[in-house]
Amino acid sequence: MLNRYPLWKYIMLVGIILVGLLYALPNIYGEDPAIQISGSNNSTIVDINTQKQVEQIINNNKIPFKSIIFENKSILIRVATNDIQLKAKDVITKALGDNYIVALNLAPATPSWLNAIGAEPMKLGLDLRGGVHFLMEVDMTTALDKILDATLDTLRADFNANKINFTGLSKNSQQQIIASFDNNDARNAAITRISLSPDYQLIKQNDKQIVIGISERRLQRARTDAVAQNTTILRNRINQLGVSEPIVQRQGADRIVVELPGIQDTALAKKIIGATATLEFRQVNTSNAYDINDIVTGKSRVPYGSEVKFTKNGYPVLLYKNVILTGDHIIDSSYKLVGENSQVSIQLDNEGGKKMLAFTQKNLKKPMATLYVEYKDTGKVDSDGKPIMEKQEQVINTATIQDIFSNNFQVTGIKDYDEAKQLSLLLRAGALIAPMKIVEELTIGPSMGQENIIQGLESCLWGLLISVAFMLVVYRLFGLFASLALIANLILIVGMLSLLPGATLSMPGIAGIVLTVGMAVDANVLINERIKEELRNGRGVQHAIDEGYSGAWSSIFDANITTLITAVILYAVGTGSIRGFAITLGIGILTSMFTSIVGTRALANLVYGGRRIEKLSI
Template sequence: MVVLVICVGALYALPNLYGENPAVQITGMHGASVDISILDTVKTIFKKNKLSFNAITLENDTILVRFSDTDNQIAGRDALSASLDDSLILALKLAPTIPTWLNMIGAHPMRLGLDLRGGVHFLMEVDMAAVIKKLLIQQKETFNTELRDAKLHHRGIRVSSDNNVEMLFRNEIDMDAAEHELGKLYPNIVFITDSSRFTILGSFTEVRLQEIRDYAVNQNIIILRNRVNELGVSEPLVQRQGESRIVVELPGIQDAARAKKILGATATLEFHEVDGSADLAAAAIGHVPPDSEIKKARDGHHVVVKKRIILSGSSITDASSSFDEYNRPQVNISLDSEGGSKMAAFSKNNVGKLIATIFSEYKDSGKRNENGKVMLSKHEEVINEAAIQTALGRNFRITGINSQEEAQNLALLLRAGTLIAPISIVEERIIGPSMGQQNIDMGIKACLCGLFAVMIFMLIYYRKFGFFANCALITNIVLIIGIMSMISGATMTLPGIAGIVLTVGMAVDANVLIFERIREELAEGQNCQQAIHQGYANSCRTIVDASITTLITAIILFSVGTGAVKGFAVTLSIGILTSMFTTIIGTRALVNLVYGGKSINKLSI
């Protein structure tokens, strides 16, 4: 059993001895097929630009081009980006050079964390106030509709600054009737009446507020993952941290500025009807019809649009950039069934009227509130006004975009989805690949120094039994690496290396307990075989108890920790289990192999 476990662990640890090549990975958008024709195109591009590469392969709808160094990798990526269609995703990555036979049995090297591979770390915060305000505005419109349908008259409805919807009535009868009607329809909203002012205040319950916060964070995580996938980053990490924050780690990414721009953007499109009856001169000085609002176009002129949104970015299922018949950049839009029905119904009844495409995004204002949080400001502009020539369906296009790069970025954002709430980057760290390699080298050096120091001590102090302990230590490290490589979700970090070093010391502690107990048994006059048996039997319970308490601590660390703390907890947990195996079972097997079934008078301990 011991030999089998060691062989399996060593087999799956083996891929970590092979190096990695800088590579460019080419995949299709939304899982589209990448075939032999694209492979031939890629080869032609490299030949035309006189770029060298080590190997190029097509497997599982993915083209992988390997290079000898990062300079050729970046030059190759730039050449492909300039020549290939934007429906293909280009990703920079480090491709393992493990043999095919190891791939066939599912053996892969360990995933390396950001601190070892290099890359970008973002800590983002969701603007919960904006989420709640947006929902309150929607709720205000819903209340207005419900009261109108119930034929209950009011003097006005507005959203107050303290997250309430305030409804004003003319008399107490209408107020009580409205409270009764709305109370039946909205159990998740608390209604408070003020008879002196004939006012109803509606606010979300605490349970509903928590649901809103959880939904906003979880949906933003999903959308951020989609955006990361569009960036083509391999082995990303996107996870929640605390009440309203999200951690995004992109190992190996080299274009940090574009990643920040794409991930942090909250851009979306809204389609509004242009108010053709409005007086632009009057609107410019503030006289705007109550159901309309004024927006600014990119060229500086003003546009009066209806407040009612015909369609928002949440209905967009796909978007791609291209050029129109005049070679100007455009974005092609595809809608879901509901959005297509809305657009078809509106355009059918409004042929000849103008529809405005409004681009909106939240940007860092450079200011912070009293709690130190980044304050975001909303920027809106009309990027396109077009007359409806005929009834539109689920597919149409928008123009008026300044550059092809802007069209590509806008298409990417719309494909990946509109963020449920604005987010701001509150922390940003960039770790270069050279720094990551330095961390690996220093971590390995620390591990080896500690291992050799312990091994020399054990050999000198415990002689042959020290040799048994040293074999167990080496096996323990091999098993940890093998198990970390087998677990697909496990990531090795710098604190993870510290966890391995710690388990080396813990494994030695267990061996010391056993060997000292054997010495005590020999001092009390037991024969060698009895001393060995009693030493292992009496020490095992202590070792197991100590290991379990440490394991409980590691599990708690994994449960409540994030990022590097989880990496430490994972390696520590695995190390505890493997050290128990190698210390209690592994060294006993070696002792039995050497001394078992023999009549001996002296132990080398």
Template structure:
């Protein structure tokens, strides 16, 4: 009885190992410390003039970059050392100004031939590679003001439908103030509005013909909680759009949100997209005969100095956008195709049906902050000042009644259209958020963790190899080759699947090595038992050892795999990292411990009759 694999099975095993080596290779090419420069918004491009400014600024600062390259509208500057990278970031940000985002990055050095087959290095978690930590603050005052503005718009519509004449509806000092045409209309207006706005407290100022609405304390807290929860959901969606692996987005205190982006490649884009508090408002163009109090004037976004007047009433906002994608119009100019949800489609239909032939404006709203220096007690102090920019991106004639699907034209370029679509698709923020703290977690701590993690793997692997060689001799060599192959295949799988490796993940790899060699111990022990206790021939012992041990190995691995699935389902980020490497390691160890070792045994002993096995 001889032990042989058919040719196709040997070739298949060798092919799997070869593919694993190729996809594990990128991890041998360390990344370069770099800074990435992009425009603060899509309309600002980074070209050759900015590259010249960067090179002059670095030369003046005594920093010699490793390379400077430009891709699309992004400038990437590579350095030889991390300390040069950090110095260059501050230097370039001061030289380029607030119109550009200068962010720390890690530039891959993987050869192009590996990239062409989709091979990439393993994503490292925040504890290994470093990353970006953002602390954001939700503007609660703006959240309340937005809610009051929506209420004011509803009040105007209701009073018009009920033919209750009013002079003005405004939002002032956290209240909605309704100026009626006469005192006699105060009671009917209050009676009608109270049925729809039960969360508001109503007070009257008869002499001034004013009806004042204010939110009670419980309603204010609900608005604030909704703003934070909605912003959490939106930020998670935006991070998912960026493709960041295992991010952390969670609430911190009453009005703050923590965002951590481990292993992120494009930190500049992350900051721009996360920090963009953009929203849309759809309004009708104001008629010439409109009351000046019901009209607002705005500039065009891409044509400064040119203005148009829009009604104060808002048809709907970006909060009702269900989906958005980039397309091109008949002139091959970029556009954003919008699909509204049920409520947004109904509001759009009701507003456009009687206004066919009029123009509708799309108002783009951005909440930003700027830092200004003030003097307090004789000292210069930097103060963060929030401000809002509102501009028109489109003003087009309504050709027919609109429903839930339509398009926005008049956008500057494709990149700007892509960013607008991303923001709308990921969801609008319920309230503006501001960066309170931005901290780049450097690679120093990560390098120590990586060094210690690799050292633990090396020590564990060395001890296992020594034991297997001493106890099982030639069969120990087979097991050690399979163990090394197992490690290569595991790294290749982590790279190919885009999984994120964390410190607990390294612990999972160490445990996987123990699980893998355990399978070979079972097989070798069974072969020894067949030879020395049952007296069967070496060839028969090999065959029986693999067949009889398989059921035990499979049972043990399935049990552990179920535990890994449970850990991944209910665990947090670090626990999930451990579960991912453990579960993938179980799959690779089953393959290497059984198929790879059996192939080696067959090569050495399968084609000849032997009297004694060195085991």
């Protein structure tokens, strides 16, 4: 029989809309002003005891709060108003001191019964929620210096392996390597070895010296790797600190965009992302020929190829300059208590595992040190206007290599359990391959974000009202079907955006939603006009409805599939807000096709299906 749906189709339709409504509900509850507390450095621990301390501080100062929760190594305090939020922040900051980051934030006010089923509000972009935006530039000079140091070690090993006698290997101020030789034969042999590698290029030569440069191909790869690794490590570091919905992505050749929605304190945000630190594993020089105290006091010189570094307690350690491995090769790290001491387990990537295997095979039972290196802005600039970074180094651990290992190994002998915990956190979060500087910063207040939300909602509402009015006037009852489908379409879009983990709504995303409202109306206009055309051609009511939907389907499908392809391309090649627009547009196309065709057909079948009707309200 024409225009009759089986019961299961109605159940499916109602079920889909109810699920969409359920997951769209969290968006009506808004957000609570909140204070987020985390450690400002690796030695500061935030745990349940810290939560009790903070709760006592709040109660002693008679500050009302909704809840206080410890999760993801940070404490989140919800309050009722912005005034209470500011007062609580000042009180807590003063009581806890500089060892903690006390940041203003916004926390979803979703009821627990919705959270229990995984229903959360849409993730809002920086332009809607407010927060801080940084544009960071990677210090390529430092990254290339590391490449030069590694190249020096590689060339030294290669020359020795091929019995090429050289009198010196050093680097100059132009980021080039100068190799010196006793005779022309050794020089020519070195030139032959260099020509075999695509990573080197011969700049110039004379009787006893050659100047070696790094090839442009190798430099480009180093720049790309530096930005890519810093982007990944920054993202991991921000996640470790518990910042909600961060955006960390590459922009251009050597820049990274960091957006922290909900964070309102720029200074504290800088502390979160500005720790431009690296980790290095070095071999300890234990030769009896040198007295470390004499070297520190200046009575004897530092041996060639070594340097003195200090622990946090000021104890000197003589390390070889050659870096075994840097922290960017660490995949994961964990810690546990073994007897009276603690143990940190480390997992390396394939490249790091190969390097560590080669090193431990040659240096069994010898000590290895973990060096923490941090670059801090001195506040001064060089002749090019770039900030001058000061290098600060500290030995955070030394341990003896007990066995040959590669990808997985343990650092043992750590007496302090908290030290092991913090070392594991540092290793797991990762270390930047090169320091970075902030070249642009922007703070968007929550009031501006709220204003953008209101304007976006008003645009959606006006678009919906105009579309509904047009459909009701022109198509009457079928216009009502289309209007109900429009409302269901918006519910499904919001529900899908709330459900998808990677979707973030921004102002361009709202524009995508408004656009899909118009596209949904367009589909119903095609269907309704086709039905009217069939009625004018003398078709019966039931045949006109059936032919209207089936005849318009191909046109609707072709129009929407081409737009969907455009949305996919925008998502694939775009970044940031362009991707947000593509996501909402793509979701809107799929939901509008469902509600415009299946939804309105179900309503038409429910009202007119299987009946003798002489006239349609269309």
